[in-house]
Amino acid sequence: MSLTRKDVENIAWLARLEIAEEQMPDFVETLSRIVDFVEQLSDAPVADALPMAHPLDMNQRFREDRVTERDERDHFQKNAPAVEAGLYLVPRVIE
Amino acid sequence: MEWEVVIGLEVHAQLGTQSKIFSAASTEFGAPPNTQACAVDLGYPGVLPVFNGEAARMAIKFGLAVNATIAHRSVFARKNYFYPDLPKGYQISQYELPIVQGGKMDITLEDGTGKTIGITRAHLEEDAGKSLHEDFHGMTGVDLNRAGTPLLEIVSEPDMRSAAEAVAYLKKIRTLVQYLEICDGNMQEGSLRCDANVSVRPAGQQELGTRSELKNLNSFRFIEKAILHEVERQIDVIESGGTVVQETRLYDSDRDETRSMRSKEEANDYRYFPDPDLLPLVLDQDMIDDVRATLPELPAARHQRFVGDFGLSGYDAEVLTSSREMADYFENVVAGVGGEAKLAANWVMGDLSGVLNRENLSISESRIDAEMLAGMLRRVADNTISGKIAKQVFEAMWSGEGDADTIIETRGLKQITDAGAIAGIIDEIIAANPRQLEQYRSGKERLFGFFVGQVMKATDGKANPQQVNELLKKKLS
Amino acid sequence: MHSRTVAELSAGLAAGDFSSVELTRHCLERIEANTRLNAFITVTADTALETAAHADKLLGQGKAGPLTGIPIAHKDIFCTRDVLTSCGSRILSNFVSPYNATVVQRLSDAGMVLVGKTNMDEFAMGSSNETSWYGNCHNPWDESRVPGGSSGGSASAVAARLVPVATGTDTGGSIRQPAALTGITGLKPTYGRVSRYGMVAFASSLDQGGILAVSSEDVAIVLAAMAGFDPRDSTSVDEPVPDYHAALNTELAGLRIGVPQQFFEEGLEPAVEAAVREALEVYRGMGAQLVEVELPNLALSVPTYYVVAPAEASSNLSRFDGVRFGYRSESAKDLHELYRKSRGEGFGAEVKRRIMTGTYALSAGYYDAYYLKAQKVRRLINDDFRNVFAEVDVVMGPTTPTPAFGIGDKTDDPITMYLNDIYTIAANLAGLPAISIPCGFADELPVGLQIIAGHFAEARLLAIAHSYQRETDWHRRAPAGF
Structure with a gap:
């Protein structure tokens, strides 16, 4: 197994995913298999190949600095689980 | 340690x-x-x-x-x-x-x-x-x-x-x-x-x-x-x-x-x-x-120019370039007066900064814009008013009484520079104070200030101080 | 009526043979009668009939375009204003989009009638439509089999002739593979050809919206309305959109077809290979030249994809956090629980696996070994195609190694499922346009021929596909009972 349970727990924490206890063994196993599978890349003859982030060789376009969006708060907030006074509510953030 | x-x-x-x-x-x-x-x-x-x-x-x-x-x-x-x-x-x-x-x-x-x-x-x-x-x-x-x-x-x-x-x-x-x-x-x-x-x-x-x-x-x-x-x-x-x-x-x-x-x-x-x-x-x-061409003069260059071209001290230049608004204001005043950078610097850093601080305003919110201040300093430079009267004019401008020329006119603050008129007043003062004249002539030179004060009082501060000094010296000796 | 292509329906509407309302009602009735396929997540019957009535007015006034009044279904990955846009996921199962995707808007502007949103693998992560929160979708050729995925609902709906055309998205084969498995035509355009704005992102550098239809002619007509520059998408390309339909009848004389050895190696089912080889012979018969070419790094495309796509997805899917929209767990006691439970309960197992794979590939200490390495291999694969396209006009081969497999057959092992996309993934990595067209049957199940062309060569690609469809009628065959 290339990943341990602890590894998977750490990854799940980073990704903020709760994994049910009974599903944990399956995740450890399938993720290990995926990691083993992509491990093939380690032998790839990349030499000095340039990393390719985009399929097309283009540059970023510039948008003109103009305000064209209008206030749609009420429309947007119909989708929100909890709002009050125009604010999105979340459980208390403590820092 | x-x-x-x-x-x-x-x-x-x-x-x-x-x-x-x-x-x-x-x-x-x-x-x-x-x-x-x-x-x-x-x-x-x-x-x-x-x-x-x-x-x-x-x-x-x-x-x-x-x-x-x-x-x-x-x-x-x-x-x-x-x-x-x-x-x-x-x-x-x-x-x-x-x-x-x-x-x-x-x-x-x-x-x-x-x-x-x-x-x-x-x-x-x-x-x-x-x-x-x-x-x-x-x-x-x-x-x-x-x-x-x-x-x-x-x-x-x-x-x-x-x-x-x-x-x-x-x-x-x-x-x-x-x-x-x-x-x-x-x-x-x-x-x-x-x-x-x-x-x-x-x-x-x-x-x-x-x-x-x-x-x-x-x-x-x-x-x-x-x-x-x-x-x-x-x-x-x-x-x-x-x-x-x-x-x-x-x-x-x-x-x-x-x-x-x-x-x-x-x-x-x-x-x-x-x-x-x-x-x-x-x-x-x-x-x-293209962007480089749009760069304004930067604080360091401006500082250098204020010292070199205007003859300001390093400290004055530092204060005046500390914000772009202040530096712009100052330069507009200098341009409006036609030189007199030191005079402009003193007013911007002195009375103007003072009143802005007092009222907690930024220079862009000043009730006296650079053009107005320059208008007043022109009258100082051409001896229409003295520096002391200028303070009165400044306060009046701040309280919205109009530009310097209007205030000088309506309040009758124009400086008296007619030598004959000043001499006449001096003569009257000397005549009215024979005891002080006596003491002065016998060596009590600090009484010179007394005579200056009397002349200024008699002219509501409008007599040209320099002329008063010169004429008094002549008449008292 | 339902056996007609878009081109034929368009002619029928123009001639007044039937109205858009009649056509739309017919589609809605067929959708209703075939709910067991589970091809649709949402059916927008009321608004569809309103749109159709409006289209009829335009038709009557002579103001109609070629797509006015033609019904269409959108994959439920495209945001549609005031309509549920679930992306096949529980986490968006209550999400009513406040805006239209550019694709949706353009096709609506062209007068098309939206009849519903189709089923799909959750967040387009899957090749069988089995990861959908809304349940499996069935292949109309054999309802015990998958329609492919992730655009499984769109493929099933078009194959069953419930709608004449549907949109899809293709990140690693998600249009071509289900098109092949259901015996229809499916195009993935060049990356940047179709706006991604409003298409819920899976892997941003690979995703591309496209079309599933009966014929390549239909694809050409719809693509013309769908493609083009979008200032809302930085990766959209500002290239003119050619008249795809007019270009369909371009001569094939001198066409050089590259046949990569690597498309015919172990894993390819003999009956599939036979159908594909036969299709190649048809092209040879039309005057094309077959040239053996090499794509030496093809085998690496799958592992490369399974690093790049999950890495991008792990970040793209972070916005689903239960704060501004979407599913929010009821039982969260603090902020961390809000995230972990909303996401844990809202995402299915395959989506979680991919998020975790991507998180791992990007995490400290592994970035170079996985993500950066994959980007380099991606360059190799891209360069392989560049070399090949210096020699030939297009590349042909099978779309999938096997025909449609049974529901549940590949759910145990993710790797087996992933390898089903071995022939399709490379085109996404290189951003190339590719089409799958029906080319026969293997054990009474449809087989797809894949044609890959150079960047922005959609017109040529469609003409090549169209010439085959003039010679053959595989694409006109509907499953029994549909």
Whole structure:
């Protein structure tokens, strides 16, 4: 197994995913298999190949600095689980 | 043991664009919550960022002004972490390839010595929203109006050795971004924010000590206090046998202390990678040259010119160039008077600054504009009024009585420069004060002032003081 | 009526043989009668009939375009204003989009009638439509089999002739593979040809919206309305959109077809290979030249994809946090629980696996070994195609190694499922346009021929596909009972 349970727990924490206890063994196993599978890349003859982030060789376009969006708060907030006074509510953030 | 303090600053300057860095929503401050957060700012499913070119131009301006290299190719990256004020779960920033690389900033300390602070980099990124911790039934409210406002994060080298240096550097940065008109520099509203990396090490040691990162420093005074406090804390920790841990600390201005932000349950792992929704930011030399052509005269050059061309002292030039508005105001006054830079400097730094301070106004809000002040100083320069009368005129202008000429006219403040008339008055005064004349002539020379006073009193202060002096001397001898 | 192509329906509407309302009602009735296929997540019957009535008005006034009044279904990954846009996920099962995707808007502007949103693998992560929160979708050729995925609902709906055309998205084969498995035509355009704005992102550098239809002619007609520059998408390309329909009848004389050895190696089912080889012979018969070419790194495309796509997805899916929209767990006591439970309960197992794979690939200490390495291999694969296209006009081969497999057959092992996309993934990595067209049957199940062309060569690609469809009628065959 290339990943341990602890590894998977750490990854799940980073990704903020709760994994049910009974599903944990399956995740450890399938993720290990995926990691083993992509491990093939380690032998790839990349030499000095340039990393390719985009399929097309283009540059970023510039948008003109103009305000064209209008206030749609009420429309947007119909989708929100909890709002009050125009604010999105979340459980208390403590820092 | 003697300790050396090492400080580096990360300054976040909100760029003064109309619209956000990746969306066309407004950046205006102070709107009702979430009314300036469009689908892109909210991180809605399927939305995509499109880059605001003005943000690049502003970053280039800054880079050129600090003699940095402008990267011909820079890359937007995603910094991944979860927080309610970060709608997409990642912040679009620049990581490996920032737009501004390497630069420097000269600072002047209070004792007049100078120092150069290195600027490691400045990169473009988007601001986050705000969490409002007032109580909503035990919940936190999130306002995303600020999310997506363009930021230039200016990272210094750890070149500062005291809180005072840090403050001097930050003031310089603020003056510069205001000169460049890329940021309003308003620390109250958070347009300019600062984090400080602070560490201490035994004097003479090369290796850096462990640093803490101070956040929430939103005024010059707090920065100074927070750093002083943190330095003291670190020295205490070390001297009592402990070790400083690398952590983020929040400055609490109410208690004047820094405290550790609740230790994260794991080390940060931001998983930076190039943002696949954005393409490389490529700036050709033409664009950089175009921006260079729009650069205003920078504070340092202006300072030099004020000393060289106007004959001002280094101190006066420093004060007058500390903000672009003040320097512009001053130059407009000088142009309006037709020279007389020293006279203009005295008035701008003296009476004008005084009344602005008193009423807590900025120079752009002054009730006396440069044209009005110049109009008055022309009358001082051509001897229509004396400097003393000018103070009266100034107050009258401030209270809205019109321009200097009108006030001089309606109040009859015109200086008496007719030698015959002044001589006549002097004769009357001498005749009315034979005892003082006697004493003066027998050697009590300080009575000269008495006669000047009498003449001025008799003329309501309007007699030309120089003429009064000359004529009196002649008549009394 | 339902056996007609878009081109034929368009002619029928123009001639007044039937109205758009009649046509739309017919589609809605067929959708209703075939709910067991589970091809649709949402049916927008009321608004569809309103749109159709409006289209009829335009038709009557002579203001209609070629797509006015033609029904269409959108994959439920495209945001549609005021309509549920679930992306096949529980986490968006209550999400009513406040805006239209550019694709949706353009096709609506062209007068098309939206009849519903189709089923799909959750967040387009899957090759069988089995990861959908809304349940399996069935292949009308054999309802015990999968329609492919992730655009499984769109493929099933078009194959069953419930709608004449549907949109899809293709990140690693998600249009071509289900098109092949259901015996229809499916085009993935060049990356950047069709706006991604409003298409819920899976892997931003690979995703591309496209079309599933009966014929390549239909694809050409719809693509013309769908493609083009969008200022809201930084990766959208500002290139003129050619008249795809007019270009369909371009001569094939001198066409050089590259046949990569690597498309015919182990894993390819003999009956599939036979159908594909036969199709190649048809082309040879039309005057094309077959040239053996090499794509030496093809085998690496799957592992490369399974680093790049999950990495991008892990970040793209972070916005689903239960704060501003979407599913929010009821039982969260603090902020961390809000995230972990909303996401834990809202995402299915395969989506979680991919998020975790991507998180791992980007995490400190592994970035270079996985993500950066994959980006480099991606360059190799891209360069392989560049070399090949210096020699030939297009590349042909099978779309999938096997015909449609049974529901549940490949759910145990993710790797087996992933390898089903071995022939399709490379085109996404290189951003190339590719089409799958029906070319016969293997054990009474449809087989797809894949044609890959150079960047922005859609017109040529469609003409090549069209010439085959003039010679053959595989694409006109509907499953029994449909």
